[in-house]
Amino acid sequence: MIIVETKNLSKVYNPDTVPVHALRDVNITIEKGEFTSIVGPSGSGKTTLLNMLGGLDKPTSGEVMVNGEKITGMKDSRLIDFRLKNIGFVFQHYNLIPVFTARENVSFIMLLQNRDKNEMMKRTDALLEQVGLGDRKDARPKEMSGGQQQRVAVARALASEPKFILADEPTANLDSNSAMNLLDIMERMNREEGVTFIFSTHDQRVIDRARRVIKMVDGAIAEDTLISVEAANQ
Amino acid sequence: MYLKLAWRNIWRNRRRTLITTSAIVFAVIASVFMQSMNRGSHEMILDNMLRFSTGYIQIQDYRFESEPSLDNSFPFGADFEQNLYEKHHRIESIVPRIETFMLAANDYSTRGAVIFGIDIEKEHAFNNLKDRLKEGAFFDSNNQGAVLGEGLARRLQLGVGDELVLLGQGRFGMSASGIFTISGIIENPIRDLNNQVVYLPLEEAQYLLSADGHITSLLVNPVSDRHTNSVTSALRTEFENSELIVKPWPKLLPELLELFEFDLATPRLLTVILYMVIGFGFFGTILTMTMERLKEFGVLLSVGMRREKLALVVFLETLFISFIGVISGIILSWLLIFYFHLNPVELTGDAAEAVMDMGFDPILPMSFASDQFYTQGFFVFVIAMIVFMFPLIKILGLNILEAARS
Numbered sequence: 001m002i003i004v005e006t007k008n009l010s011k012v013y014n015p016d017t018v019p020v021h022a023l024r025d026v027n028i029t030i031e032k033g034e035f036t037s038i039v040g041p042s043g044s045g046k047t048t049l050l051n052m053l054g055g056l057d058k059p060t061s062g063e064v065m066v067n068g069e070k071i072t073g074m075k076d077s078r079l080i081d082f083r084l085k086n087i088g089f090v091f092q093h094y095n096l097i098p099v100f101t102a103r104e105n106v107s108f109i110m111l112l113q114n115r116d117k118n119e120m121m122k123r124t125d126a127l128l129e130q131v132g133l134g135d136r137k138d139a140r141p142k143e144m145s146g147g148q149q150q151r152v153a154v155a156r157a158l159a160s161e162p163k164f165i166l167a168d169e170p171t172a173n174l175d176s177n178s179a180m181n182l183l184d185i186m187e188r189m190n191r192e193e194g195v196t197f198i199f200s201t202h203d204q205r206v207i208d209r210a211r212r213v214i215k216m217v218d219g220a221i222a223e224d225t226l227i228s229v230e231a232a233n234q
Numbered sequence: 235m236y237l238k239l240a241w242r243n244i245w246r247n248r249r250r251t252l253i254t255t256s257a258i259v260f261a262v263i264a265s266v267f268m269q270s271m272n273r274g275s276h277e278m279i280l281d282n283m284l285r286f287s288t289g290y291i292q293i294q295d296y297r298f299e300s301e302p303s304l305d306n307s308f309p310f311g312a313d314f315e316q317n318l319y320e321k322h323h324r325i326e327s328i329v330p331r332i333e334t335f336m337l338a339a340n341d342y343s344t345r346g347a348v349i350f351g352i353d354i355e356k357e358h359a360f361n362n363l364k365d366r367l368k369e370g371a372f373f374d375s376n377n378q379g380a381v382l383g384e385g386l387a388r389r390l391q392l393g394v395g396d397e398l399v400l401l402g403q404g405r406f407g408m409s410a411s412g413i414f415t416i417s418g419i420i421e422n423p424i425r426d427l428n429n430q431v432v433y434l435p436l437e438e439a440q441y442l443l444s445a446d447g448h449i450t451s452l453l454v455n456p457v458s459d460r461h462t463n464s465v466t467s468a469l470r471t472e473f474e475n476s477e478l479i480v481k482p483w484p485k486l487l488p489e490l491l492e493l494f495e496f497d498l499a500t501p502r503l504l505t506v507i508l509y510m511v512i513g514f515g516f517f518g519t520i521l522t523m524t525m526e527r528l529k530e531f532g533v534l535l536s537v538g539m540r541r542e543k544l545a546l547v548v549f550l551e552t553l554f555i556s557f558i559g560v561i562s563g564i565i566l567s568w569l570l571i572f573y574f575h576l577n578p579v580e581l582t583g584d585a586a587e588a589v590m591d592m593g594f595d596p597i598l599p600m601s602f603a604s605d606q607f608y609t610q611g612f613f614v615f616v617i618a619m620i621v622f623m624f625p626l627i628k629i630l631g632l633n634i635l636e637a638a639r640s
Contacts, residue, residue: 056635057635076541077540080538080539081538095530097534098246099239099245100242
C-alpha cells in the first residue's frame with residue numbers, strides 16, 4: 001500500500017535571481033511499513049525533499065500525495081490538520097516543549113486531536129514505556145539527556161498514530177549509545193507495529209539499519225536501493 | 235493544558251516577568267493614588283455642596299428652573315412627605331426649603347441676602363447644620379429668630395441678640411418685610427453662602443413671604459449616593475403627570491461637574507503617559523517572548539497545532555502577565571488608600587489655613603470609590619490587547635519552515 005508518492009517534484013530557490021535547483025523531477029513512492037533512509041551530501045536536497053513530504057514546504061512544480069490525497073496546494077489550516085492526523089515529526093534538535101514534562105509533551109499532540117483524556121493518558125504512558133522512559137515521565141526536557149529527549153520526541157511523533165514518521169537527522173546530536181538505542185526503538189516499532197519511517201541522514205549507523213536507501217545528488221535521485229531484511233540485520 | 239502551557243511559559247524567564255509585572259503594579263498604584271487624592275478632595279467639596287446647597291435630588295415646580303421665583307413654589311405638607319417615604323424605601327431624608335433673595339439691613343447699611351426657610355431638625359439630620367453654629371442657637375425657644383452666616387453678620391456688624399430687617403418681595407408680588415432677632419451666627423462651609431445666608435424657621439419664612447404651606451425646593455436624599463439615579467427615576471415616574479420635576483445633583487450643579495472634569499485632566503494625562511511608558515515596557519517583554527520562541531512556534535505548527543490555538547496560548551500569556559500586575563497593584567493600592575482614608579495626611583501652615591478658610595478640614599482626603607480600582611484593570615486589559623497584536627500578527631503570518639530553521 002502506497003503511503004507517500006511524489007510526481008515530478010521540483011523545487012527552485014531564487015528563480016528570478018540566482019536559481020538554485022534543490023529538487024529536480026523527483027519521483028518516489030514509499031510503501032507502508034518501509035524503513036527508508038534518504039542520504040546524500042550536504043545540499044543534495046534530502047531535507048528539502050523531507051519538508052515537501054511533510055507539507056512544510058511548497059514545490060515549484062510537481063505534486064506530493066499522502067495516503068492517496070494530494071497535499072500540494074492544500075490550504076494552510078487544512079494542511080496543519082492533515083499533518084496532525086497523518087504525519088509524525090522527529091527533529092534533529094528534539095524540539096520538545098521545554099516547560100512540559102515528557103508525559104505532557106507526548107499527550108499534547110493528542111490534546112490537539114481532541115482525544116478522550118483517559119485514552120490520552122493510557123496511550124502516553126504506554127508510548128513512554130515503549131521508548132524506555134517509563135521512569136522519566138515527569139522529567140522536563142532540561143532534566144533529560146539528548147538521547148532521552150529524542151526518545152520522547154519519537155513517542156510524541158507516534159502519539160497521533162500517523163501514517164508515517166519523518167525524521168530529519170534524528171541521531172545527529174546523539175552519542176553512539178543513545179543513537180543505537182534510539183535506532184533499536186524505531187526499528188522495533190517498524191518491525192512489530194508496522195510504523196513507516198523516513199529518515200534524512202548522514203549517519204552511517206542509520207543507513208546501515210535502513211531497508212531502503214535513496215541516495216540524492218544535486219537534487220535528483222541518484223540511487224534507490226532495496227536491502228533485504230537479512231542483509232540489514234547483518 | 236493551554237492554560238498550563240501559557241502559565242509555565244511566562245515563568246520561563248522569571249526575572250523578566252517579575253520586572254514587567256512590577257512595572258504594571260507601580261503604574262496601577264501611582265494611578266489609583268493620584269485619582270484617589272483628586273477625587274477625595276472633589277468628594278469633600280461635593281459633599282459640602284450637596285449638604286449645604288442643593289441636596290442629592292430636588293423636587294421643584296417645573297417653572298422654577300427658568301424662573302426661580304416664589305410664584306413658582308409648590309405646596310408641601312406632612313401627607314406629601316409621608317407618601318414619599320412610604321413609596322420609596324431608598325429615601326433616607328426629605329428636607330423642605332423655601333428660598334429667595336431679599337435685602338438684609340441694620341440701622342446703617344443694607345446687603346443682599348439669600349433667605350432659607352428651613353425645618354432645622356430635618357436640616358440638621360441631613361447636614362449637621364447645628365454643629366456649624368459659631369454663636370447662639372438655631373432659633374429661640376418659640377422657634378423664632380434668624381441665624382446669619384458669619385460673613386454677612388460681619389458685613390452688617392450684627393451679633394446675637396441684635397435685630398435684622400429683611401425687605402423684599404413675597405409670593406405673587408406681595409411686599410415682604412420683617413424684623414427678626416438674631417438667635418445665632420453660623421459658619422457656612424460654602425464661602426458665598428457664608429457671606430449671604432439668613433436662615434429662618436420654615437413657617438416664619440412662609441408667613442413672611444406670603445407663601446403659607448409652600449416651599450421652593452424639596453431635597454430628597456437617598457440612603458446611598460449610588461441610589462441617586464434609581465430614586466430619581468422612581469420619583470420622575472411618580473410625578474410624571476404633575477407640575478413637579480425631579481432633578482438629580484449633576485443637573486443642579488453642572489458647573490461643579492465641569493470644574494471637576496477640568497481638574498481631573500492633569501492626573502488623567504499623567505496616567506495616560508504613565509501607561510504609555512508601561513505599555514512600551516510590556517510590549518518589549520512580549521516582543522522578546524515572541525521573537526525568542528519563533529522556532530518553537532514553527533515546530534508547534536509543524537506538528538499540527540493550529541495557528542489560532544497558538545495565538546490563544548500567547549494571548550493567555552499576555553493576559554496572565556497583565557492580570558498578575560493589575561491584581562497585585564489593586565490589592566496594594568487598596569491597602570495604601572485604605573490606610574490614608576483612615577489616617578488622612580494633615581495639612582499644616584498656610585495650606586491648612588487656606589483650606590480651613592474655605593470651611594474644610596485641613597486634611598488631604600482620599601477617595602475610596604471602587605471604580606478607580608477596577609478601571610485600572612480595564613486600562614491594562616486594553617494595553618494587553620494592543621500589545622497582543624504583535625504576536626498575533628506574527629503567528630498568523632509565520633512561515634513554518636523559516637521559523638523552524640531560525
